[in-house]
Amino acid sequence: MANESLSKAKEAKNDEFYTQYHDIEKEISAYLEYNPDVFRGKTVLLPCDDPEWSNFTKYFAQNFENFGLKKLISTSYAPESKRYKFGYVPTLFETEAPHFDADKSKTHGKIFILDHDVTGDGKINVEDLQWQYLEGDGDFRSQEICNLRDQADFIITNPPFSLFRQFLAWAMDVDKKFLIVGNKNAVTYKEVFPLIKDNKLWSGRTEWAGGMWFETKYEDVDRVINGVKMKNVPSIWFTNIDHGRRHQPLALMTMSDNLKFSKHKELKGKDSYYHYDNYDAIEVPYTDAIPCDYEGTMGVPISFLDKYCPEQFVIIGMAKRGAGDPALKSKVYTKEDYPNYSDLNATPVIITDGVPKNTYPRILIRKKQ
Numbered sequence: 001m002a003n004e005s006l007s008k009a010k011e012a013k014n015d016e017f018y019t020q021y022h023d024i025e026k027e028i029s030a031y032l033e034y035n036p037d038v039f040r041g042k043t044v045l046l047p048c049d050d051p052e053w054s055n056f057t058k059y060f061a062q063n064f065e066n067f068g069l070k071k072l073i074s075t076s077y078a079p080e081s082k083r084y085k086f087g088y089v090p091t092l093f094e095t096e097a098p099h100f101d102a103d104k105s106k107t108h109g110k111i112f113i114l115d116h117d118v119t120g121d122g123k124i125n126v127e128d129l130q131w132q133y134l135e136g137d138g139d140f141r142s143q144e145i146c147n148l149r150d151q152a153d154f155i156i157t158n159p160p161f162s163l164f165r166q167f168l169a170w171a172m173d174v175d176k177k178f179l180i181v182g183n184k185n186a187v188t189y190k191e192v193f194p195l196i197k198d199n200k201l202w203s204g205r206t207e208w209a210g211g212m213w214f215e216t217k218y219e220d221v222d223r224v225i226n227g228v229k230m231k232n233v234p235s236i237w238f239t240n241i242d243h244g245r246r247h248q249p250l251a252l253m254t255m256s257d258n259l260k261f262s263k264h265k266e267l268k269g270k271d272s273y274y275h276y277d278n279y280d281a282i283e284v285p286y287t288d289a290i291p292c293d294y295e296g297t298m299g300v301p302i303s304f305l306d307k308y309c310p311e312q313f314v315i316i317g318m319a320k321r322g323a324g325d326p327a328l329k330s331k332v333y334t335k336e337d338y339p340n341y342s343d344l345n346a347t348p349v350i351i352t353d354g355v356p357k358n359t360y361p362r363i364l365i366r367k368k369q
């Protein structure tokens with residue numbers, strides 16, 4: 001019970017990580033590089049934000065004119081509705097506003113809108129953001145925020161980690177472009193992987209390695225940089241906005257060159273790649289060891305998705321219990337044959353020295369014809 005409430009508290013804290021400005025800038029630059037007019041004349045909605053804290057609103061407001069935006073809308077969630085409450089104190093920005101309301105400050109979300117020059121300085125920027133309290137608490141599932149979603153062209157945010165599945169479904173429910181942060185493991189969720197397989201969702205531009213550093217208000221931190229508390233999370237960007245990296249094929253060696261020259265001891269000097277015992281596919285333990293001339297099915301690490309180019313490979317499925325398609329299996333282990341049959345059925349299996357051994361979960365791919 002104590003463990004359960006600890007993990008709930010941890011999960012609730014994870015909902016309150018804030019994205020760094022340069023991470024947003026780096027990611028968005030990739031879409032602009034691919035299409036400089038990607039945001040021109042468009043409405044961008046930043047839900048699940050906290051504009052007084054968060055960098056999404058700051059970044060888009062500062063670049064409003066550069067990007068040629070039509071409208072920027074960001075919304076925040078009421079402090080009293082948050083799962084993790086941390087002694088809320090409204091900011092000076094809010095308390096000094098003529099329409100500050102001490103009660104609504106706790107129970108209502110806020111909406112920030114930027115669409116014209118309010119200050120009269122001839123520019124549209126962060127100074128022209130206008131805000132008011134929402135009717136409700138700013139829950140992205142509320143009708144009020146759904147209405148904002150429906151008028152937006154782009155939905156961009158780092159949503160609460162505990163509601164990632166729901167948020168993705170909410171964004172995919174409507175035909176909109178979106179860019180959201182989520183845990184790397186989410187690629188294997190049964191609600192997420194099929195979208196990746198069908199090229200309706202893909203990894204953003206930022207590399208997966210090293211995870212992402214978020215600002216946090218809590219004490220259990222991984223680093224403090226210039227007084228800012230930071231936490232490292234294995235997060236990645238998920239999107240349906242096109243970027244150039246996903247159209248760059250991987251530079252790969254042939255199978256025989258991999259077996260001769262690979263930097264990986266599992267392959268160098270070997271006669272062949274392992275063929276799985278329970279899938280009709282070969283085991284490729286590293287993305288950079290994918291043989292460019294192999295025509296059959298290959299099992300590759302999940303991190304392959306960071307480098308996936310749909311013009312180069314086709315994704316066939318996931319070889320992992322739960323997320324995978326059982327029809328892809330060529331063999332199912334039974335308790336009559338193996339006492340550890342259940343473990344063996346969880347992922348692809350290779351036979352080494354006559355003993356079946358699980359590999360990590362794999363994505364099954366093929367070279368595009």
Ligand SMILES: C[S@@+](CC[C@H](N)C(=O)[O-])C[C@H]1O[C@@H](n2cnc3c(N)ncnc32)[C@H](O)[C@@H]1O
Nearest residue numbers: 015017018019048049054077139140158159160
């Ligand atoms: C991971 S934080 C990210 C904040 C901000 N988007 C950023 O990246 O800096 C998620 C935010 O969503 C808020 N939130 C939690 N549940 C929500 C819900 N159901 N609807 C809207 N926002 C929610 C959290 O309170 C938190 O402020």
